[in-house]
Amino acid sequence: MEDTLQVTLVANAGLLLEYRGTTLMLDGIYGPENHPFSNLKPEVWQEMKQGEGLFRKVDYLLFSHAHPDHFSPEMTLEYLKERKVKGIFLPQTRSVRESGLADYLKEAGIPAVFLSEMTDHAAYRIEPSITVRAFSTLHLDKKYHHVHHFCYLLTFGEKNILFSADVDYTKEDFSRMKRFPLRAAFVNPLFFAELRRCRFFHGELEAQTICIYHVPFSGEDEMHMRPVLANDMVKFPAGQEVRVLCDPFQRTEL
Numbered sequence: 001m002e003d004t005l006q007v008t009l010v011a012n013a014g015l016l017l018e019y020r021g022t023t024l025m026l027d028g029i030y031g032p033e034n035h036p037f038s039n040l041k042p043e044v045w046q047e048m049k050q051g052e053g054l055f056r057k058v059d060y061l062l063f064s065h066a067h068p069d070h071f072s073p074e075m076t077l078e079y080l081k082e083r084k085v086k087g088i089f090l091p092q093t094r095s096v097r098e099s100g101l102a103d104y105l106k107e108a109g110i111p112a113v114f115l116s117e118m119t120d121h122a123a124y125r126i127e128p129s130i131t132v133r134a135f136s137t138l139h140l141d142k143k144y145h146h147v148h149h150f151c152y153l154l155t156f157g158e159k160n161i162l163f164s165a166d167v168d169y170t171k172e173d174f175s176r177m178k179r180f181p182l183r184a185a186f187v188n189p190l191f192f193a194e195l196r197r198c199r200f201f202h203g204e205l206e207a208q209t210i211c212i213y214h215v216p217f218s219g220e221d222e223m224h225m226r227p228v229l230a231n232d233m234v235k236f237p238a239g240q241e242v243r244v245l246c247d248p249f250q251r252t253e254l
Contacts, residue, residue, distance in 0.1 A: 003157055004019075004253050005017065005018070005019045005159060005161070005254040006018040006019070006251060007211070007245070007251065007254060008054060008250070008251045009245040009246070009247070010028045011028075011038050011039065011041075011217070011248065012037045012069050012070070012216075013026075013027040013070055013188070013213055014026065014029075014030070015027070015028065015186075015245075016028070016054060016055075017154070017156075017161075019130060019156040019157070020127075022060075022126075022130060023057055023058050023060075024058075024059065024060045024061075024062060024130075024154070025058050025061055025062070026063075026064070026163060027063055027064055027070040027071060028040075028061075029061070029063075029071065029076045030069055030071055030072045031072045031074075035069035036223060037069045037214070038217040038220045041248075045075075049078070049079055049083065050082070054249070058083065058085060059085060060085060060086055060087050060088065060132075061076065061088040062090075062132070063088075063089065063091060064091075064149060064150050064151070064152065064165035064166070065091055065139060065149040065165065065166065066091055066093045066095050066096065066147070066148065067139075067144075070165065070166075071090070071091075073096045073099035073101045074099045074101075076088075076090075076101055077099055077100055077101045077104055080101075080108065085110065086111065086126070087110065087111040087113070087126060088110060088112045088113070089112075089113045089132060089134060090112065090113075090114060091114070091115050091116075091149075091150060092114040092116045092148065093148055102114075113132075115134050115136075115150050116136075120135050121134075121176065122134075129156065130154070132154055133153040133154075133155075134150040134151070134153075135151055135153070135176065136148070136150055137151050137167045137172045138171050138172065139167070139168060140167065140168045140190065145168070149165065149166060149167065150165070151163060151164050151172075152165075153177070153180060159254060160181060160182050161183055161254065162177065162182055162184070162207065163186045164186060164191060165188075165214075166188060167191065169190075169191050169203075173204070174203045174205050175203060177205070182205075182206060182207035182208065183207065183208050183209065184207055184208060184209040184210070184211050185205055185210055186211045187210060187211070189212060189215055189225050189229045189232070192210065192212050192229070192236075193228075193232045195236075196235055207240075208241065209240075209241045209242070209243060210241070210242045210243070211244075211245060212229065212244045212245065213245045213246075215244065215245070217246070217248060218246075226246065
């Protein structure tokens with residue numbers, strides 16, 4: 001149905017979001033270096049660059065922060081030299097400038113929003129029925145508090161969807177979300193566990209559905225997150241729908 005939001009897991013926190021003929025890719029272009037999470041398979045990366053399969057039409061790219069398991073400026077530059085997009089949202093960082101990506105976006109005339117605290121909570125209507133909002137939050141773990149990190153609130157028609165990436169849930173209470181009834185909230189396994197235990201998260205995250213992502217694939221789970229998550233799922237309070245995206249190209253509808 002035309003009002004259905006199709007969400008497909010690419011790898012790690014990479015998602016394809018399809019709504020009314022428009023496709024957004026969030027945190028989907030990143031490399032294998034310096035992280036323990038599942039990486040893009042080489043053949044998937046080639047499909048992206050060649051515009052094949054699920055990647056035949058990607059209209060917008062969005063990135064939450066410049067950690068290597070979410071965003072590679074160098075790979076994004078390589079991608080954009082092969083594929084056209086309508087626009088890109090990305091953090092304003094030194095790596096974006098030094099990679100040549102910022103200059104290329106300007107030279108190629110690609111509409112770009114460089115996220116900073118100045119853009120916090122600004123609304124960008126990228127399509128008649130799609131609005132992008134990004135708001136600055138701290139990254140989980142004090143040693144990463146210097147990282148420019150953003151959560152996205154994407155509105156598809158009447159559906160508000162929150163993508164929390166690696167938000168520091170011990171500092172963020174999500175009070176600014178109260179005026180946006182959430183159809184779904186995407187959280188990583190650590191945040192999901194905290195929603196159950198409520199030891200360090202003192203805010204409110206009310207959503208019809210909690211979607212868990214940023215989970216290593218089976219056979220690549222060096223941190224043993226999958227069995228821990230399975231245990232947390234059993235103990236999660238009843239009454240709220242929970243979905244897990246943890247397998248390659250797994251899809252859900254909202």
